[in-house]
Amino acid sequence: MTKDSSKNIRIVQAFLMLSILGAGAVAKDFSLDPVQVLLAFLGGLSAQYICLRLLGIKHAGYQSAIITCIGVSLLLRSDNLYAHALAAAAAVISKFSIRISGKHVFNPANFGVLIGLSLLPGTWISAGQWGSGTALAFWLIAFGSVSLMRLRFQLMTWSFLTAYVGIFIFHRVLWMGYETSVLLHHLENGTLLLFAFFMISDPKTAPNHTAAKLLQTLIVAGTAYVWQFEFYMTNALLWSLLFASLLVPVWDRLFTAPQFEWRSFGGTNNDVVSPSHNFRTADARPIAAPVR
Amino acid sequence: MLPRSASAFCGFYVAKADASLYNKASQVVLTHHDNKTVLSMMNDYKGDLTEFAMVVPVPVVLQKGQINVGDRKLFERIDAFSAPRLVEYFDPDPCQQRFAADMLMESAPMGAAVRKGMSAKRTKSLGVKVEAEYTVGEYDIVILSAKESDGLETWLQESGYNIPSGARRALKPYIKQKLKFFVAKVNLKEQAKTGLTYLRPLQFAFNSRRFMLPIRLGMINADGPQEILLYVLTKDGRVETTNYRTVKLPTGMDVPVFVKEEFKDFYRSMFDEQVRKENMKTVFTEYFWNMGWCDPCAADPLSPEELRNLGVFWLEEPSSPITSGRPQRRFAPPGRPSGPVPVMVTRLHLRYTPDTFPEDLFFQETQDRANYQARYVLRHPWKGSIDECPQAKPYFEQLKDRREREAETLASLTGWDISTIREKQQSSFEIPVSENNGNGQDGWWKNLW
Numbered sequence: 001m002t003k004d005s006s007k008n009i010r011i012v013q014a015f016l017m018l019s020i021l022g023a024g025a026v027a028k029d030f031s032l033d034p035v036q037v038l039l040a041f042l043g044g045l046s047a048q049y050i051c052l053r054l055l056g057i058k059h060a061g062y063q064s065a066i067i068t069c070i071g072v073s074l075l076l077r078s079d080n081l082y083a084h085a086l087a088a089a090a091a092v093i094s095k096f097s098i099r100i101s102g103k104h105v106f107n108p109a110n111f112g113v114l115i116g117l118s119l120l121p122g123t124w125i126s127a128g129q130w131g132s133g134t135a136l137a138f139w140l141i142a143f144g145s146v147s148l149m150r151l152r153f154q155l156m157t158w159s160f161l162t163a164y165v166g167i168f169i170f171h172r173v174l175w176m177g178y179e180t181s182v183l184l185h186h187l188e189n190g191t192l193l194l195f196a197f198f199m200i201s202d203p204k205t206a207p208n209h210t211a212a213k214l215l216q217t218l219i220v221a222g223t224a225y226v227w228q229f230e231f232y233m234t235n236a237l238l239w240s241l242l243f244a245s246l247l248v249p250v251w252d253r254l255f256t257a258p259q260f261e262w263r264s265f266g267g268t269n270n271d272v273v274s275p276s277h278n279f280r281t282a283d284a285r286p287i288a289a290p291v292r
Numbered sequence: 293m294l295p296r297s298a299s300a301f302c303g304f305y306v307a308k309a310d311a312s313l314y315n316k317a318s319q320v321v322l323t324h325h326d327n328k329t330v331l332s333m334m335n336d337y338k339g340d341l342t343e344f345a346m347v348v349p350v351p352v353v354l355q356k357g358q359i360n361v362g363d364r365k366l367f368e369r370i371d372a373f374s375a376p377r378l379v380e381y382f383d384p385d386p387c388q389q390r391f392a393a394d395m396l397m398e399s400a401p402m403g404a405a406v407r408k409g410m411s412a413k414r415t416k417s418l419g420v421k422v423e424a425e426y427t428v429g430e431y432d433i434v435i436l437s438a439k440e441s442d443g444l445e446t447w448l449q450e451s452g453y454n455i456p457s458g459a460r461r462a463l464k465p466y467i468k469q470k471l472k473f474f475v476a477k478v479n480l481k482e483q484a485k486t487g488l489t490y491l492r493p494l495q496f497a498f499n500s501r502r503f504m505l506p507i508r509l510g511m512i513n514a515d516g517p518q519e520i521l522l523y524v525l526t527k528d529g530r531v532e533t534t535n536y537r538t539v540k541l542p543t544g545m546d547v548p549v550f551v552k553e554e555f556k557d558f559y560r561s562m563f564d565e566q567v568r569k570e571n572m573k574t575v576f577t578e579y580f581w582n583m584g585w586c587d588p589c590a591a592d593p594l595s596p597e598e599l600r601n602l603g604v605f606w607l608e609e610p611s612s613p614i615t616s617g618r619p620q621r622r623f624a625p626p627g628r629p630s631g632p633v634p635v636m637v638t639r640l641h642l643r644y645t646p647d648t649f650p651e652d653l654f655f656q657e658t659q660d661r662a663n664y665q666a667r668y669v670l671r672h673p674w675k676g677s678i679d680e681c682p683q684a685k686p687y688f689e690q691l692k693d694r695r696e697r698e699a700e701t702l703a704s705l706t707g708w709d710i711s712t713i714r715e716k717q718q719s720s721f722e723i724p725v726s727e728n729n730g731n732g733q734d735g736w737w738k739n740l741w
Contacts, residue, residue, distance in 0.1 A: 121659060127535075127656075128538060234656045
């Protein structure tokens with residue numbers, strides 16, 4: 001595998017997420033029906049196919065849709081069979097339809113899961129379902145996976161975790177007197193890790209400029225902290241990211257930098273970047289690039 | 293019966309001198325809807341009543357009308373209704389066992405003398421403010437606010453309580469969150485008037501966005517794992533913890549018939565084993581069902597009045613249950629709901645230590661409405677002769693397989709030794725062997741040695 005090929009990174013990412021999904025479903029009683037996972041894929045991939053056809057996009061694949069479907073399956077729980085399919089479809093459609101300056105606004109899985117949670121009956125998110133054994137495995141996988149990627153992909157993850165842990169230590173441990181074990185307990189939360197490694201780090205919905213990326217993670221971490229610990233509301237990370245995503249177009253306007261583009265061919269260490277005004281749709285490559 | 297080594301509660305017990313005060317498994321009913329909470333707490337305090345004290349962090353200064361002394365029977369009722377159950381399949385009446393009846397509060401001996409109040413000046417100098425004082429039922433209650441955990445600890449100590457070491461650290465986060473402290477002790481005169489030999493449950497109602505249960509204070513004087521049975525009453529869906537794993541206990545398994553005689557041991561061992569497998573870091577769901585019906589019923593559903601007494605404020609006055617097409621498996625007696633009511637009960641059971649549960653319990657009401665109960669199945673074998681008919685022999689062969697599966701299930705659930713299980717199975721019912729065996733047919737070798 002070419003170490004820095006971004007295509008390969010997405011394959012690695014999909015593989016890791018699938019492993020977590022499989023291990024969790026088998027070992028941790030995710031109360032997730034395999035049929036729900038299949039239907040999530042059916043919904044998400046069909047939506048991708050239809051959107052690509054309707055928009056006439058030819059040079060795009062299904063990798064991001066697959067990752068979205070896994071993300072929806074990992075986070076969303078439901079007592080019916082249609083919720084996962086609809087949430088995954090909504091996630092993929094949002095990628096093509098909710099766009100500012102040629103860039104989709106919301107991380108698709110984040111959007112799909114919250115749409116499912118808010119609009120569909122019989123849905124919930126089990127934030128505490130992972131348990132500490134899974135968390136350890138998760139950290140190992142996460143560390144292993146980031147070693148395959150360049151700093152560019154890890155920046156948001158580590159900056160978010162630093163901000164979150166920093167706020168936690170200063171406010172909760174030092175000021176409020178909570179024991180350090182409470183912090184460690186929160187770091188075992190699979191939802192936090194999934195969020196940090198696979199959601200906020202999504203380069204397609206992140207601000208383009210490095211400074212803006214850091215600012216964005218600070219805002220997401222701070223909002224999530226207040227949401228959870230001051231207002232006692234659930235699913236803080238997901239809501240925080242959803243709302244903060246609306247700021248990304250503002251950051252991109254204030255801090256100019258080339259826009260990220262996934263590259264679908266190997267052999268080079270460079271991610272394809274394109275000026276944002278050239279960019280039209282997710283997974284589409286407006287610049288000429290040979291596709292193997 | 294559950295392990296007795298636990299001491300627990302949302303608040304902690306504080307003792308004068310060095311008396312060892314232990315609170316075993318606590319039972320809590322947490323009724324929550326629309327940012328309104330009613331908390332009912334019953335503990336099986338054993339000890340001198342003069343030394344009883346309970347400290348619970350609460351979000352607001354409670355008015356007298358928000359505090360109530362409830363009826364212990366309500367806990368017995370909701371416990372019996374939601375208890376794990378054993379069913380027999382050959383018998384039309386399902387077998388019902390109520391292991392948790394063992395966890396009821398035991399009577400506490402009467403003591404003497406009540407602490408004297410502290411001067412207002414001293415109270416103020418410690419940064420402690422007595423926000424309100426009431427006598428409700430047999431309890432003298434003060435609601436305190438504090439600026440510093442040191443001051444609060446000193447106040448409690450100087451008021452005559454021997455605060456367990458570590459209280460200061462546990463109190464601090466609650467003070468920083470600007471929570472108030474509900475402190476209850478027994479008023480012996482009032483207690484004598486009740487004529488009861490036990491303490492009745494305390495209930496309080498308040499508005500708060502927090503859907504949580506403070507358990508950390510209760511860990512201060514623990515000398516081993518503690519245990520809580522928590523009944524959460526909500527309007528719509530199953531309740532789970534957001535900061536700990538919540539799993540349903542294994543259910544619906546066929547287990548050997550001798551389990552009927554030792555269901556309490558079985559359930560205790562199974563719970564021990566599940567706790568061990570999860571490293572004592574998990575909250576277990578034992579029951580989730582509508583409060584209006586059950587199948588099979590371990591006890592009659594609670595009446596609307598009983599539910600209201602447990603804080604279900606959204607239940608309308610006239611006891612008119614929602615009618616639905618859902619089949620009702622048990623006809624309730626007069627005054628009981630005869631079908632689904634807009635009240636769901638989630639029964640959660642947790643065993644914990646300060647290390648495995650470093651934070652209070654935070655909950656969410658999910659939209660999951662799938663019924664769940666911890667239920668175990670006995671299948672009594674047919675006790676005829678193997679030579680009675682041609683079908684008998686295959687039946688007993690299948691029975692042998694089934695019995696082995698049941699033994700394996702039981703061993704895996706409880707961690708019991710499988711050979712002991714097999715022996716017990718054998719002594720409870722010996723599978724007949726055909727007299728033809730040993731005549732050159734199947735099992736010809738059985739009579740050789």
